[in-house]
Amino acid sequence: MTREPAPFTADDYAARMAAAAQTAADAGLAGLLIAPGPDLTHLTGYRPTAETERLTLLVLAAGQDPVLIVPALEAPDAQKAPGATALTLRDWADGKNPYAVTAPLLDFRGRFGVSDNTWSLHLLGLQKELPNASYAPLTDCLPMLRAVKDEQELERLAAAGAAADAAYAQIVHLPFADRRETDVAEDLAALLRAHGHSQVDFTVVGSGPNGANPHHEAGERVIRHGDMVVLDFGGLRFGYGSDISRTVHVGEPTAEEQRVHDIVREAQQAGVAAVRPGVSCQEIDRAARAVITEFGYGDRFIHRTGHGIGVTTHEPPYMVEGEEQPLVPGMCFSVEPGIYLPGRFGVRIEDIVTVTEDAGRRLNNAPRELAVVE
Numbered sequence: 213m214t215r216e217p218a219p220f221t222a223d224d225y226a227a228r229m230a231a232a233a234q235t236a237a238d239a240g241l242a243g244l245l246i247a248p249g250p251d252l253t254h255l256t257g258y259r260p261t262a263e264t265e266r267l268t269l270l271v272l273a274a275g276q277d278p279v280l281i282v283p284a285l286e287a288p289d290a291q292k293a294p295g296a297t298a299l300t301l302r303d304w305a306d307g308k309n310p311y312a313v314t315a316p317l318l319d320f321r322g323r324f325g326v327s328d329n330t331w332s333l334h335l336l337g338l339q340k341e342l343p344n345a346s347y348a349p350l351t352d353c354l355p356m357l358r359a360v361k362d363e364q365e366l367e368r369l370a371a372a373g374a375a376a377d378a379a380y381a382q383i384v385h386l387p388f389a390d391r392r393e394t395d396v397a398e399d400l401a402a403l404l405r406a407h408g409h410s411q412v413d414f415t416v417v418g419s420g421p422n423g424a425n426p427h428h429e430a431g432e433r434v435i436r437h438g439d440m441v442v443l444d445f446g447g448l449r450f451g452y453g454s455d456i457s458r459t460v461h462v463g464e465p466t467a468e469e470q471r472v473h474d475i476v477r478e479a480q481q482a483g484v485a486a487v488r489p490g491v492s493c494q495e496i497d498r499a500a501r502a503v504i505t506e507f508g509y510g511d512r513f514i515h516r517t518g519h520g521i522g523v524t525t526h527e528p529p530y531m532v533e534g535e536e537q538p539l540v541p542g543m544c545f546s547v548e549p550g551i552y553l554p555g556r557f558g559v560r561i562e563d564i565v566t567v568t569e570d571a572g573r574r575l576n577n578a579p580r581e582l583a584v585v586e
Contacts, residue, residue, distance in 0.1 A: 217367050217450055220257060224364075225295025228255050232357060233272040239353060242322025242345075243273030245338075247330040250524040251350065253451075254358050257294030260286060267310035267334050270299070271317045281314050311337040320344055325353045355528040359520055360542040365452060366566060369521065369544055371408070372454035373564050373575035376446060379403035380458055380578040383443070388435050388462050388585045393417040397430035400445045409447045409454070413525050416444035416457075423459070423558035426515055426550060437463045440473075440557035441585075442550075446525050453525040456576050457548055457562030460583045472509070472551050473559050473582040479503035480561045480580070483517055483531070483547040487565055487572025493535040493545075500549040509551045518546040521564055543567045544575070 232255060236244050246252050248260045248268050258280070260268055266283040268290075278299040282290045287303040290296060304310045315338070318324065323346045326335060335347060350357055361369065382403050388396060397415035404412050417430040423442040435441060439462045446455035459473060483500035497517040504513045518531035521544050529537050531545060548562030563576040 217364060217371070220294055220364065222295055222297045225256055226298035229270075229272055229278045229295070229298065232354075233274045233276075233278070235354060235357065236272065236325055237274035239325075240323070241325050241348075241353060242319040243271060243276075244325045244327075244350075244354075245330065245347070246270035246272065246327045247334065249327055249329040250522070250527065251327040251358065254523050255295070256280065256299065258290055258296070261289055265331070265333065266306075267304070267314070267337070269314060269330075269334070271314065273317075273319075276317075279317055281310060283310075309337075311341045314338065315341040318342060318345060322346075323348065325350050351528060356537065356540075358522050358527060359529050360540050361522065361544055361566070362542065365522065366542070366544070368450040368452035369454075369564065369566070370575050372446075372449040372452050373456070374577075375404065375407035375409060375449050376454040376456040377576055377578040378407045379445070380443070380456060384460060384583045384585050386585075388419075388439075388441060388460070389437050391435055393419055393422070393430040393433050393435060396435070396441075396443075397445075400443065404445065404447055404454075407449075409449045410451075412445075412447040413453070414445060414447075416442065418442040418444075418558060419462075420557060421555050424552040424554050424556060426552060426558070426560065435462060440465070440469055440559065442558050442560050444560065444562065448523075448525075451523060453521045453523070455521055455525050455546055455562065455564060456578065457550075457560045458578060458580070458583070459559045459561065460585045462585055464584060465582060469557065470582060472553070472557075475504060475507045475509065476549055476551055476559045476561050477580050479513075479549040480547055480563070483549060484563065484565055484572055484574060487539065487547075487567060488570060489541055489567060490538050493529050493531050493537050493539065494533050496531040496539075496545075496547060497533055497535075500547065504549060504551060512551045512553060513549060514552060515550070517549055518565075520545045539567045541567050541569050 516532035550560035
């Protein structure tokens with residue numbers, strides 16, 4: 213098993229917060245307001261123990277020390293966060309107005325970037341205190357805030373990818389026929405955990421016609437001999453995500469099934485081959501989509517080609533038409549074209565790819581051939 217990487221330090225989190233505050237200033241923002249979720253975890257290492265309606269908010273602005281507003285009863289946990297020594301903790305007690313505590317830290321006429329998962333309850337509370345301030349979601353104003361990974365993050369993503377590969381290497385030797393999709397999904401989850409995942413986010417098992425639904429969740433359908441089966445699974449290892457898709461066949465495939473799989477495999481290769489610095493995100497989508505369209509299945513590729521990955525399994529950037537953001541070394545994202553034939557079967561192949569100085573490097577290396585399972 214891969215050695216556990218050294219933990220991020222308070223200095224690492226301090227550098228992230230300072231960089232985020234400066235990036236916000238460069239974008240013309242007065243600051244950033246970060247609620248619990250992946251942005252807060254990335255910037256401070258703090259994950260509140262439970263979702264709560266009480267306000268927790270990181271306030272970042274260039275030239276100011278970072279401040280984390282927390283409920284008083286959760287302050288002891290916040291003080292233990294890896295990045296806690298790099299910020300000022302300010303708590304508020306039940307019965308007090310947390311927005312009145314927060315407002316003096318903010319430019320009353322400023323425009324702030326707000327993490328996407330901020331509760332509307334809290335944003336409306338801030339608006340009441342600061343009616344002349346304005347707010348924009350981070351996906352709109354700073355979509356690349358977490359997109360470029362450093363070497364420590366890349367190490368974690370590579371370890372998560374290798375663990376997902378190892379899980380796939382074992383699942384293809386387990387029985388599929390005459391078992392429910394949920395049974396195979398449970399096997400996948402157990403294998404991810406056995407290979408070091410602390411969290412399993414999804415185990416998609418789409419057999420036969422269910423494979424034509426890209427986000428089909430494993431159900432009670434019994435897998436039969438002759439089924440194509442889409443497997444899409446991932447979660448977190450060392451705090452960073454894995455996400456891999458492979459398509460297998462129970463018994464020998466028909467010529468058509470093999471051909472559709474070969475087309476998707478070629479499209480996936482084309483998408484990966486298009487990765488290099490300076491190329492726009494939409495070009496990755498175009499490269500993969502062109503192959504599928506050439507073979508007459510363009511209308512059966514019904515989703516974007518990829519999404520970013522980091523401390524969560526889905527984040528910017530997105531490989532989709534209209535996304536002109538250029539690729540930068542250190543970005544990590546999926547390349548996952550598919551063909552979906554309603555009522556019959558689907559095929560998807562997915563790897564996580566990182567942008568290098570001159571190309572793209574896969575973080576998944578599990579075989580992409582159509583595996584025959586029993």
